[in-house]
Amino acid sequence: MGDVAMTVPVIRAFVEQNPRVKITLVSRPFFKPFFDGIHNVDFFSVDVKGRHKGFFGLLKLYSDLKKRNIDAIADLHNVLRSQIIRKLFAFSGKKVAFTDKGRAEKKALTRAENKIFQPLKSMVDRHVDTFNQLGFKVDISNPIFPQKAILSNEIVKILGEKGNNKWIGIAPFAQYESKVYPLDLMQKVIDDLASNTTHKIFLFGGGNKEIEILNSLANKKANVITIAGKLNLHQELQLITNLNVMLSMDSGNSHIAAMLGIKVITLWGATHPFAGFAPFNQPLENCLTADREKYPLLPTSVYGNKKVAGYEEVMRSISVEKVVFSIQSQLAE
Numbered sequence: 001m002g003d004v005a006m007t008v009p010v011i012r013a014f015v016e017q018n019p020r021v022k023i024t025l026v027s028r029p030f031f032k033p034f035f036d037g038i039h040n041v042d043f044f045s046v047d048v049k050g051r052h053k054g055f056f057g058l059l060k061l062y063s064d065l066k067k068r069n070i071d072a073i074a075d076l077h078n079v080l081r082s083q084i085i086r087k088l089f090a091f092s093g094k095k096v097a098f099t100d101k102g103r104a105e106k107k108a109l110t111r112a113e114n115k116i117f118q119p120l121k122s123m124v125d126r127h128v129d130t131f132n133q134l135g136f137k138v139d140i141s142n143p144i145f146p147q148k149a150i151l152s153n154e155i156v157k158i159l160g161e162k163g164n165n166k167w168i169g170i171a172p173f174a175q176y177e178s179k180v181y182p183l184d185l186m187q188k189v190i191d192d193l194a195s196n197t198t199h200k201i202f203l204f205g206g207g208n209k210e211i212e213i214l215n216s217l218a219n220k221k222a223n224v225i226t227i228a229g230k231l232n233l234h235q236e237l238q239l240i241t242n243l244n245v246m247l248s249m250d251s252g253n254s255h256i257a258a259m260l261g262i263k264v265i266t267l268w269g270a271t272h273p274f275a276g277f278a279p280f281n282q283p284l285e286n287c288l289t290a291d292r293e294k295y296p297l298l299p300t301s302v303y304g305n306k307k308v309a310g311y312e313e314v315m316r317s318i319s320v321e322k323v324v325f326s327i328q329s330q331l332a333e
Contacts, residue, residue, distance in 0.1 A: 001252030145261025171253035
């Protein structure tokens, strides 16, 4: 989800600056709402469980796309599936380019010995490079974001009217445990923020287990609402455009909020924003990282999928007070 969200600011800038070029955006149907409202973008849904499943499915996908008279391929994912598709187009004489994910640099950043601790090019900038390779200029220095959505009566019944309240989104989960802020500390963050009755807090997640945890974190507070399971993705995006700030782990929700122009505070445990996955257009000080003096091997992983003995509690080095202060500072601006 985060990978797709990071392409959105680039696509939005591309179509604004290259208005005579049409983009066919190829991805899973779930992500279509990310690109709604971006003109000159035709979303093509990949059926990975049906027509486009497996190798022969990829051949069908190539055939389906070829019918659209595509002139060039920008492979922003650069995984086996997309590599096969772009090579098929290259064999047919089409111009292709792909995003260099900087795997060697990321390995140097995360290795235990001879670590090279320095910021790497962001994934968003790497996507810009991909379009540059195809001969298109894309400038993301002055990004354009969608306007705040007008919430439907159906959504307002769930969320309530905003009025003069400050709306705070909190997404406490991530794919890997090493990227999740301890729930007892997150409970303190929520309790502190909820003590101000002009704040309304919305908890994001998905799945029965996460919903159960979110309901526990909400703790029956009137101004803390679990939205997981209550809104579809399109409605969640509309809600996010109305937030004053989003608190997220190093996860997809941070990139979704950022692609919509919302202020984002992110918490980083085993991973680090230097790997190039900081939310788009957000200041580095909004990325709250674990203590590298206490845990000098950080970051130990690009994605958070590696476990290192003695580093299980790195997130606890980010204090509740620092998290709350960072959120309140954004609300005060």
